[in-house]
Amino acid sequence: MYRLLFLLWASFFSAQSYRFVYEYKMKPDAAKKDSVITDYMNLDTDGKKSYFQNGVKYERDSIYNADKSYPALLKSRQYDRNLNYTVEKDYAQKTINFYDKYKTVSIITSDNEAPKWKIVNDFKKINSMNCQKAVADYKGRKWEAWFSKDFPVSDGPYKFTGLPGLIVAVKDSENDHVFDLVQIKKISTVTFFIPKNNKQMTHTEYRKLIKNYTFTSADDIAGMNVDSKAGVIGLELKDGYVTKLDYNELKKSGKQMDALIAKKLRMTNNPIEKD
Template sequence: MKKIIILFHLLIVAIIFSQKKFDVVYEADYKLNYKLSNANNYKKETTFALLINEKSSFFKDLHRYISDSLLVEKKLNTLEEAMKYNTDFRGYIGTTSAKLYVTDEINYAYFGYEEPNNINWKIKNEFKTIAGYKCQRAEATKYGRTWIAWFASEIPFQFGPYKFNGLPGLIAEVYDTKDDYHYTLYAFRKRKYTCKSANNATNVKNLTKEKVAEIFKNRLAGKLRLNEQFIENAEDREYMKQNAIKAEKNYNPIELSLY
C-alpha cells in the first residue's frame, strides 16, 4: 500500500516538475532530533541543508534535497530509489531580512505563504563551543514555544535552521525548552554553485498562513480519499481511519501557535 501511494506521488511530481534556482555561496548542514507525537517519548532524526548567499537562505530536508536533485538530473527512475528519500519534512523555507517564504506540500499539492521575519531575541552573556565555533546564547518565545539558540559571531550570516534567524552570526544550535525539536550544526563550508532544484514546487496556491494551517489540520480527509482508492476492505479502511485520528490527536508540531 505504501509503495503504491509513493509511486502515485512520484508520478505527480514528474508531471508538474519545474526547477527554481538558488545561487549558493555557503552551506550549513544540521541534524534534527524531533518528537512528532505526545503519545510517547520516541524521537526521530533527520538532516537538513541551509543554503546561504549574501542576501538570503533556503532551507530543506537533505532527503528532499537529494531526491529533488536526482529528479532534475533524471536519475530517480525506480520506486525503491524514491522510497529511500521519504521524509516527514517535505516543505521549503526561504529567508530574507524582512520575510519568510514558506512552501508546504499537503496531500500532494503545494501551498505557499509569507510571514514577517521578526523574532525578538534576547542575547545572554553565556558561551559554548559547537562544531568548533565559539557560540553565544540567545532566547526567544515564538510559535508557542520558548527557544534557546547559540550563534557563532565568526560566521557573519544572520541565518539559521527552520525559521530561526536574525542574530549577529549563524545559528549553530537551537532547541525548545521541552527539547521536542533540537537542531545542531554539524558542517559548514563554502560551496559556490547554483542549486537547480532548490524549490521544485509548481502550481503553488498562495494563501495566508492561517488558511494553510487550516488545510494542514484537515489533511486527514484528503489522505483518506486517496487511500480509499486502493483499500477495498471496509474493516481495513476503518482501522486506518482510527489510527489516523489517534495520530492527529497526539501530533506534536514544531509550531504550537502561528506566531
C-alpha cells in the first residue's frame, strides 16, 4: 500500500493534496506517567502549506461550519481538550504558526525555529517504508525521529520539520509524546478552520496562560444541554470545545461541580515543549 502511495505521490505531488494520519500517544500528567491518551492527528498538505490538527476536531469543525449546529457536535465523536490546536507550516516562507483558543480569545504564536537535526547512519523499514534515523534537542526535550525519502516533503507531525523526507515516527526520550504514521491518503483539497482575528503572543506567554488556567461555570460555559434520561450533560465551552459528561456524577458533586468539571477538562502540565 505504501509503495503504491509513494508512486502516486511522486507522480502527482504538484497537483494533489495528501493526508498523513499519525497515531499520537501522550502523557498529559507529568506526575502520572502510567496515564496515556491515544488519539489521531491529521497532517494535510498541498505541497505548499500543511495543517496539523486533531482528526475529530477537523470533523467537528467541518460539521459546525456546515450548519452551525451545536446539537450535532454533541452527537459527534470526542477528543481530548489538549488537542484543540492547529499548526500551520508554510514551506516557501519557512514559517510555523500555532493556533489555539483560550476562553474567548483566539491565539496565534509564530515560531520559525525548526529542530536542528543530526542525521544518523541508522536505517530500518517501517511499514515497508525505507527510513533513516535523526536526533535533536528541541524545546527542552531529546527527540528521536525516523524519516523517509520515499516521500519528498520536509514535514512531519506538530512543528517537526527540516529533514530530507517525511517524518514517519518521532518520540521524546521519556516517551511522553509519541507520533507514528499509520495512514496515507489523497484528499480533494486542504481545508482549514482558523479564526481571522487572532491575538499574537509568544509561546512562553501562551504556556503561562494555559498553566494558570482556572475553570468556573460562569466564565467558561457557553451552553449546556441536560439529558437526564441518557444520563449525559453536554457542555459547550467559550473556547469552542464541546464535550459530554456524566449527569449523575455532576449532580452528586453539588458545590464541587466546578472543581469536578475542571478535573475532567484538565489542561496538560506535560506539554510537548518544555522550553
